[in-house]
Amino acid sequence: MAGDCLRVIIFDLDGTLRLNLPSGGEVFNDYVATFGVPLSDEDRERAARWEHYYWASSRPLREDLERFANDDEAFWNHYTYRRLLVLCGSPKLAEALAPQVSQYMRLSYQPQAIVPDGIYAVLEKLQERRFSLGVVSNRKHPYCDELEALGLKKFFPYTLAAGEVNLWKPDPALFQHVARQLGVRPEQALYVGDNYFADVLGARQAGWKTVLFDPRGLFHEPGCTVIGSFDELPGQIERMDPCGNNV
Template sequence: MDDIRAIFFDLDGTLRRVKPTSQEALLAHADDLGYTVTNKGRRDAILWSHSYWADARGVQADLQQLGGRAFWEAYIQRFVEALKPQGAPLEETTAALAERFTASFRPSFSLMEGSKELLWTLRSEKFIVGLVSNRREPLTGDAIELGIIEHLNFTLAAGQVAMWKPDPGLFDAALDLAGCNPAEAVYVGDNYYADVVGAQRAGLTAVLIDQYGVYEHIADRCIVLPHAQALLNEFGLSG
């Protein structure tokens, strides 16, 4: 990647830790309730969830149509359909998980360990560093709160340009802000369906963060790393 000048990062799941994610919470509740779930079921449920959240317009339509608790109940039912807990009726399992999930799901947000050092190293090596996310509102406040604003050349929220990953238009807008062409840029994200597909459609090099180890089957389609900090090794840098 000798020609790379710019590196763009996703926010949640890449630089910012969401604890727990909806997938983590549902899997933990399934375990607590004694459901028998295979490793394949866990993997399939996580992959389904990633594909669902990658469809930003579809998610928004579901929110507008269902709203609140009904949205989460529909989401959980589809998650359970992918999870396939053994010997558990769909409706019963969905109801049990939904009751626990809606009563307790209050995720917290924090900077991923090593993220600040990663960004500092990239900036010190003269890379253009951007934060590009499918959020509706500008990301400046999030970057300030996380203490990384000084390590970024720019931030870009999908809502600012009304284009949502995997729409290549969002990546094109990021390239314009960075002043470089697609062959000179990398996008780093944790959702194959939104981040890798969108980046590659726009001609960028894609790096996938696979923290759950569920993307072995696409290792030949992009660079796959366990966490964003491993990116430094790809560039021969030490943080």
């Protein structure tokens, strides 16, 4: 039994440990609504789920990165078109609004980076229980300076940007690489993230335990442990750890 104990807890960065206030999706939606476009809660949730899918190293993302490799503005214009199409369902409307919405987001969106409520206390508890903690992100470059600015770096002796090893979530090879580096078996590792497509599917395929951080309830019946706030995480860890670590 001791060999199966949970030893490592790895967190996603963007959307999990680091949040944008206000969120880009809501600013995008609210600006689109100023054009008289009616948006239901279902429309907004559908677009948010699509964002998670797109940024999870999806085929459309890979195609766009290749197509617009040397033109950032064209990339974001096309991304905006894609998101408008999901949000509104009208190719004509998406094509008409994309340049203006893209420009608005590029020039006007200046979010504040914050951490989720309760995260510091939870991380302190996990450290006290001697779990090894880390952060693995789909970013291209290291981000330790950002963790320091958010007051998080002291909790995480292990960090990895996917671009450092050219392995991207949801590729299970990334999680396998992390497990090897940390010297644990898959069943001894837990990944906590907000993106079902990148975080849950990728980690689960690698044999890891998973927790989905989903405060908006975007993913219905995801088939994994779900938390709406980090206050819930210690209790969920106690339930999934076969050694019954009392967090």
